[in-house]
Amino acid sequence: MDYQRKTVVASVAGLTLEGMDIMFISFAMSMIVAHFHIDLATGGLISSITNLGMLAGGVIFGVLADKFGRVRIFTYTIILFAIGTALTGLAQNIEQVYIFRFIAGLGAGGEYGIGMALVAEAWPKNKQGRASSYVSVGAQYGVILAALLSAIILPTLGWRALFFVGVLPVIFAFIVRKNLDESPEWLETQKKKKSPEKVEKGxxxxxxxxxxxxxxxxxxxxxxxxxxxxxxxxxxxxxxxxxxxxxxxxxxxxxxxxxxxxxxxxxxxxxxxxxxxxxxxxxxxxxxxxxxxxxxxxxxxxxxxxxxxxxxxxxxxxxxxxxxxxxxxxxxxxxxxxxxxxxxxxxxxxxxxxxxxxxxxxxxxxxxxxxxxxxxxxxxxxxxxxxxxxxxxxxxxxxxxxxxxxx
CATH class of the missing domain: 1.20.1250.20 (MFS general substrate transporter like domains)
Structure with a gap:
């Protein structure tokens, strides 16, 4: 049961940080538009590019997690979207914002499915629905957290400082890597393969x-x-x-x-x-x-x-x-x-x-x-x-x- 709880806590925290990261753009959008002197359509592309990054990251890191393990790749995705978020605060033009948000999207897109796979493999089938629901609520926690941080930081320190907060998930990634063991079900599949390198998986x-x-x-x-x-x-x-x-x-x-x-x-x-x-x-x-x-x-x-x-x-x-x-x-x-x-x-x-x-x-x-x-x-x-x-x-x-x- 302890491992089951750990998978839920890790996945909830990951989705919370992802939701917070994504909502930062919504709260800071007006300031970004004004700072770079762009129109609303150009600003709207930020979210679209982030979504494309999520799609690419979902495919890339999903494959890697199936090949090399859930926990290792899960921590890499968290670090990547933390770096992408922090770099957004250093952007000097809208093109750089696009690039950094795509990087953040890569990490965010990879995190969701890996966390869900961890939970699915840790919980029995008759409890996977509620376990999945516990994780999914994390996105709403992220929205609330982003709203609170935005209300505190934006009026006083500006939009760049808000994105610098995005480096904090790196700490969480190291905690996860240290305290969460690899999925037993995934490890079991590796033991059953006589020649793992020949298996077409992921x-x-x-x-x-x-x-x-x-x-x-x-x-x-x-x-x-x-x-x-x-x-x-x-x-x-x-x-x-x-x-x-x-x-x-x-x-x-x-x-x-x-x-x-x-x-x-x-x-x-x-x-x-x-x-x-x-x-x-x-x-x-x-x-x-x-x-x-x-x-x-x-x-x-x-x-x-x-x-x-x-x-x-x-x-x-x-x-x-x-x-x-x-x-x-x-x-x-x-x-x-x-x-x-x-x-x-x-x-x-x-x-x-x-x-x-x-x-x-x-x-x-x-x-x-x-x-x-x-x-x-x-x-x-x-x-x-x-x-x-x-x-x-x-x-x-x-x-x-x-x-x-x-x-």
Whole structure:
């Protein structure tokens, strides 16, 4: 049990630091735009480039973690995004900001899937849902931590000092490396291989080894994309939607953001329990259909109470599912390719789903809030349809492929 707790603590802390790092850009964006005299579109590219770095880092470090071990590569990813964040504070032009944020993205993208693989391999199957939910809440802790640090540092020391804080995760990386042992399940797979150097493991091509494996990998990638697209579409645009449609002040929309975030945290912890008790398909089915209904009917909410309560309900269902993706993706792939699969699939969702605010912004500019919310509802229905067709055969296919490569 002690090792199980250690994997959760390490993964939660890693995702918290990652969430903090990513949110630094959001809080410092106006200062960066003003400092480098750039327009908003040029500033917006910072997040897009970070997402691309996450996708690349997810693939690269996922493969490395499957080949050389979880803990070693996990610490390297933390150090890398810490360095990228600290270097951002030294940037002399916007081009350097892009480069340093891509570096930070590489580390952040690698950290998520490796942490989830560690948890999946340490916890029994009937408790992986709740363990995954504990880790996923870390991202929300990171948002809160970034908000507190930004409120303290930005007004007095400026945006550069905020990013210098990003070097602190290096200390955490050394603590993890010293106190967390390698995954026993991963170590066991190494002992079973008579000629480990000949085993084809941790290769990206293994996710597409057969038609069934390809369909499953693509399906999971679409589900992850919908998850990120829904979250970004809601959190980036809903405050301004409500200011316009309900006449809310900025402070009131901030209160909405807090109520929605609280709903998300409760939703994550609840989803993990439901997933362990009812299984992944039922849990995702309930939350996907509930999310589609909640976001659609939320466009008809009236009054401050309706907006706040409705926001919490939307957050509960729409982001509660985030807690299950680590366990869901891990369950489809064996140890030999688990980090590669989790990192590649989820970070693909981050990169593509991160573009959702562009489409939502276009809809709001040309139509209204009801159409925008209907678009998000359709996304959740699409994810629900794809989820119904998921089957567990790909992992067996990959395992057979590995056995053939050994013999």
């Amino acid at each position: 290769k990206l091509t293994q996710l597409f080894e057969t038609p069934r494996a390809t369909i499953t990998t693509i399906s999971l990638a679409i589900m992850a994309t919908v998850q990120i697209a829904g979250y970004n579409g809601l959190m980036i645009w809903l405050p301004s939607m409500l200011q316009k449609s309900q006449g809310l002040s900025v402070s009131s929309s901030a209160l909405w953001t807090i109520s929605t975030a609280v709903g998300m945290i409760v939703g994550m912890l609840t989803f993990g329990q439901i997933m362990d008790r009812l299984g992944a398909k039922r849990a995702f089915g309930i939350f996907l259909l509930a999310s589609a209904s909640a976001v659609f009917f939320y466009s008809f909410a009236q009054g401050s109470v309706g907006v706040l309560v409705g926001g919490a309900i939307v957050g509960f269902f729409s982001n509660g599912m985030f807690a299950g993706y680590g366990a869901l993706i891990s369950s489809f792939y064996p140890v030999e390719v688990r980090s590669t699969a989790t990192n590649t699939i989820f970070n693909f969702g981050r990169a593509v789903g991160g573009l959702s605010p562009i489409l939502v912004g276009y809809i709001l500019q040309n139509y209204d809030m009801k159409v925008a919310m209907a678009y998000l509802a359709v996304l959740y229905v699409l994810s629900f349809t794809i989820m119904l067709n998921l089957k567990k055969s790909p992992s067996k296919v990959v395992e057979n492929y590995i056995e053939r490569s050994v013999s």
